[in-house]
Amino acid sequence: MCISITLTLNTQLSFTFAVFRIERIPEFLNMRAQSKAESLLRKLKSSESGKLTIFLGAAPGVGKTYAMLSAAKERLNQGISVTLGVVETHGRKETQAMLEGVERLPLRQIEYQGTALTEFDIDAALQRKPELIIVDELAHSNIPNSRNKFRYQDVEELLAAGIDVYTTINIQHMASLNDVVRQVTGVRVTELVPDYIFDLAYDIILIDLPPEGLVQRLQEGKVYLPEYARSALEQFFSLENLIALREMAIREVLVRVDTNLSDELILKDKTPSYTIQDKLAVLISANSAHDYLVRLGRQIADRRHMPWYVVWIDTGRPQSTSQRMQLRRDLELAGELGAKTITLKGATSYDAAVKFLEEQRISTVLVGARRRWRFNLWSKPLYRRLIESSLNIEVSIYHPPQASVRTRRKPRQAPILGQKPGYLVGALLTILATVVAIALLPFVGTGNLALIYVAAIVTTGLKFGSRPALATAFFAFLAFNFFLTEPFYTFAVDDQNDVATLVFLLLIGSISGPAASRLRRQFMLLNESSRFSDTLRDSAETLTKVTTDGEVYKTFHQVCQNMVELEAAVVIRDDSREIRCVEGSITISEKLRAGIDWVFANGSAAGRFSNTLSSLQEVLLPLGTLARPDAVAVLKVPASDRQLSLFQQQLLESMQQQCGTALQRIHLANALENTKISMEVEQLRTALLSSVSHDLKSPLSSMMGSAELLRFRFQQISESDRVELIDGIISESKRLENYIQNLLDMTRLGYGELKLERDWVEVDDIIASATSRLKRYYPDIQLRLTVSGEHAPIYVHGALIEQGLFNILENAARFSPPDAPVCIEQLWTDEYLEIEIKDSGPGIPDEVAEKVFDMFYVVADGDSKKNNTGMGLAICRGMIGAHGGEVLVDNKRISDQGTCFVIRLPLDQRNQPNTAKVSKAIS
Numbered sequence: 001m002c003i004s005i006t007l008t009l010n011t012q013l014s015f016t017f018a019v020f021r022i023e024r025i026p027e028f029l030n031m032r033a034q035s036k037a038e039s040l041l042r043k044l045k046s047s048e049s050g051k052l053t054i055f056l057g058a059a060p061g062v063g064k065t066y067a068m069l070s071a072a073k074e075r076l077n078q079g080i081s082v083t084l085g086v087v088e089t090h091g092r093k094e095t096q097a098m099l100e101g102v103e104r105l106p107l108r109q110i111e112y113q114g115t116a117l118t119e120f121d122i123d124a125a126l127q128r129k130p131e132l133i134i135v136d137e138l139a140h141s142n143i144p145n146s147r148n149k150f151r152y153q154d155v156e157e158l159l160a161a162g163i164d165v166y167t168t169i170n171i172q173h174m175a176s177l178n179d180v181v182r183q184v185t186g187v188r189v190t191e192l193v194p195d196y197i198f199d200l201a202y203d204i205i206l207i208d209l210p211p212e213g214l215v216q217r218l219q220e221g222k223v224y225l226p227e228y229a230r231s232a233l234e235q236f237f238s239l240e241n242l243i244a245l246r247e248m249a250i251r252e253v254l255v256r257v258d259t260n261l262s263d264e265l266i267l268k269d270k271t272p273s274y275t276i277q278d279k280l281a282v283l284i285s286a287n288s289a290h291d292y293l294v295r296l297g298r299q300i301a302d303r304r305h306m307p308w309y310v311v312w313i314d315t316g317r318p319q320s321t322s323q324r325m326q327l328r329r330d331l332e333l334a335g336e337l338g339a340k341t342i343t344l345k346g347a348t349s350y351d352a353a354v355k356f357l358e359e360q361r362i363s364t365v366l367v368g369a370r371r372r373w374r375f376n377l378w379s380k381p382l383y384r385r386l387i388e389s390s391l392n393i394e395v396s397i398y399h400p401p402q403a404s405v406r407t408r409r410k411p412r413q414a415p416i417l418g419q420k421p422g423y424l425v426g427a428l429l430t431i432l433a434t435v436v437a438i439a440l441l442p443f444v445g446t447g448n449l450a451l452i453y454v455a456a457i458v459t460t461g462l463k464f465g466s467r468p469a470l471a472t473a474f475f476a477f478l479a480f481n482f483f484l485t486e487p488f489y490t491f492a493v494d495d496q497n498d499v500a501t502l503v504f505l506l507l508i509g510s511i512s513g514p515a516a517s518r519l520r521r522q523f524m525l526l527n528e529s530s531r532f533s534d535t536l537r538d539s540a541e542t543l544t545k546v547t548t549d550g551e552v553y554k555t556f557h558q559v560c561q562n563m564v565e566l567e568a569a570v571v572i573r574d575d576s577r578e579i580r581c582v583e584g585s586i587t588i589s590e591k592l593r594a595g596i597d598w599v600f601a602n603g604s605a606a607g608r609f610s611n612t613l614s615s616l617q618e619v620l621l622p623l624g625t626l627a628r629p630d631a632v633a634v635l636k637v638p639a640s641d642r643q644l645s646l647f648q649q650q651l652l653e654s655m656q657q658q659c660g661t662a663l664q665r666i667h668l669a670n671a672l673e674n675t676k677i678s679m680e681v682e683q684l685r686t687a688l689l690s691s692v693s694h695d696l697k698s699p700l701s702s703m704m705g706s707a708e709l710l711r712f713r714f715q716q717i718s719e720s721d722r723v724e725l726i727d728g729i730i731s732e733s734k735r736l737e738n739y740i741q742n743l744l745d746m747t748r749l750g751y752g753e754l755k756l757e758r759d760w761v762e763v764d765d766i767i768a769s770a771t772s773r774l775k776r777y778y779p780d781i782q783l784r785l786t787v788s789g790e791h792a793p794i795y796v797h798g799a800l801i802e803q804g805l806f807n808i809l810e811n812a813a814r815f816s817p818p819d820a821p822v823c824i825e826q827l828w829t830d831e832y833l834e835i836e837i838k839d840s841g842p843g844i845p846d847e848v849a850e851k852v853f854d855m856f857y858v859v860a861d862g863d864s865k866k867n868n869t870g871m872g873l874a875i876c877r878g879m880i881g882a883h884g885g886e887v888l889v890d891n892k893r894i895s896d897q898g899t900c901f902v903i904r905l906p907l908d909q910r911n912q913p914n915t916a917k918v919s920k921a922i923s
Helices: 028-032 036-046 064-077 093-097 122-128 151-160 175-185 195-200 211-219 226-234 239-267 291-304 321-336 349-360 382-388 420-440 446-464 466-484 496-543 549-562 590-602 646-712 719-750 763-777 798-815 872-881 915-922
Strands: 002-010 015-023 052-057 082-086 108-112 115-119 132-135 164-170 203-208 280-284 308-314 340-345 364-368 394-398 567-573 579-583 618-624 629-636 759-761 783-788 794-796 822-828 832-839 886-889 899-906
Touching (some): 052 064, 052 195, 064 093, 064 164, 064 203, 082 122, 122 151, 151 164, 151 195, 175 291, 203 239, 211 239, 280 291, 280 321, 291 308, 291 321, 291 364, 308 321, 321 340, 349 382, 364 382, 382 394, 420 446, 496 646, 549 629, 549 646, 590 618, 590 629, 763 798, 798 822, 798 832, 798 872, 872 886
Parallel strands (some): 052 164, 082 132
Antiparallel strands (some): 002 015, 015 203, 567 629, 618 629, 759 794, 822 832, 886 899
């Protein structure tokens, strides 16, 4: 990392400007709040994207575009391909001359309200894909009907495609400084760039010009035309404004340089002891706009180098549409400025806030000052209660900016007196309570009848809220006075007890009604939280068990249909990159197809309620990793809905994370399984070659020896010996051919592709062939053959059965004493044939009787282990298992020392092979 401050002189513009260069790791503000591992991961990830260079100025006219083009010319001279995407020269001749010799990308023609306008062509830039592209005016808002709403979104796409970008911006367009700029200049800047764009920058170059020099350039007409220069000097470009803007720009750069140093120390495990590990929490509400508070939080967090949160506490109180929209704007602004947004649920704001501050160990809290016109004077504001609490925190209270323009208040979407049907229901319940009370008046005292009205008040409060409940309490007061107190049918009261009853009725009704309303809100809040938690728990439990991508998509679709209550569909790309719907049904138009392609390419949400392709009627959400979405969820939102509810937003975000994690787990498991299978196949091939090397070498050696004898001693050998040698060569070659064919069959057996060429074969012939082969290697072996039961041919692949039998006989001959016989016995029953092979060797313990059929498992010790690879019995089990039979060790059939192997073949050999036994043997 390099941090340099360079002073350069530009003779063509006849002014001096300082260049503060910050070559830095992208996303440094986020890395500071993460661990070293996460910082390194982001550093590696950033190397795959393009590098963003921002030329930052304190005000228009300081020479940002000229400096940017000069730097681009230097890159062009170094052999880098440079393309001009969009450049605003503002008619300046010096800047216009810098465009010569650089490739220029044609602008896109867009018709808006009958007028043809030009705009930066993002699609052409992505198709051209130069190494470096110039995109001037980062804070520019694109023409309506463009793909992206803002130019900085175009820059994000270019960076994601691996293209380096040079761009310019003035300090007043930085989102977190919007309120400060308003207070300094008196001008509200509307085109803003989120601070995270600055965090993405690899290189920030501050183009600084003394205010006196900028004023001189204005007077000379080098910034604006002369007729506009005088007006600009009197308003935005006053000397005091320029000094303040210059200070903000330099301070912002210096803060980032200091933070960059801290990040570098963290990456090198040199975190300084003086680093403050405080945390900041910004508390916002839905009652008023708190965007100024969020921006202040960003500035304080930057200066103090601490992570920060923006917290909203949902107490279950109903909100109007304008309040929900304002809250959503504040939370979106917080996300753009790099804050972690958190929504808490609690009975009161104070209880939820205190619990959060204690758990997260927050040291600094920012709250807005409560307006004084509220009538609940008996309750303390939240900031005062936090100050008086036992928490060791710093509480900062901020009023809205004094220079802010009082906007015209929008009409309330919800009635100020609550739900209108509640008043009608309250009146009807009062009438019903009056009828019941009049009927019970002869039997029950007047005071007890007031409880009937209290029940009506509580019922109204539970159903419709506090205001209708208070109205019902007033109705009950009038009805009780008119119908149940003497003199009847008048509002006069003669008895003092009735006066007390009326007063207590009104008092209890005024208390119990709002209390019931509050209880209703808490119940609704608890119900929503329970639904949210239950949905996430059930979906998480389901997603932990799924094994395919389709099951993940099905789970997401079900949650959208049942809990989010939106019509949804999930689309994927097949191998030919065609879009295909796998869950739900949807008609994919060309416009929707373009949006889905954009989500697949960028891994971000698009469509309605977003800043990308917002003209779409659908909401598009990526499913999978951000770098490579596996699918796109298409949500159909009714046209009457102005936004998604907070419950829907949080549930969809949580489901996106869960589905992404599940898809990653499935892909990793599949990759691991494929790797494991490849390793096992390679290990099987190696082991097979090692196991059969002796059997392949023996016939080859015999054939080579006979051939050499015939070649060099042909005349000395008699005719009968020649014929015998030639017959031996032919016999050994046939044997070798059969053996190689058996190995190929065994390989196909491991892949499940072996076709058994069955035929009726005599068991005696199979045993004779196997024993004959055995005596070639063990001439002194003693064999005893016995047969029990009826004798008949069997329908098998003779070569495979002979090979399996030979492997067991060879194993018995290897471990039996020289003078001990190997017994072979046929046992015939009505259902199966058993071939027993008994030896007098050291035997196989019962605990490893099944393991000897595993590949590479060897029981013997000493020299006998050297020539044994542990493959023979495994191959034998595979061959016998292909016929539906089995091979096992049965020590119960041995009276003394030794081992008894049993080959069991079903006599109904036309049945399908036992695939389970085959796969078990091969694995």
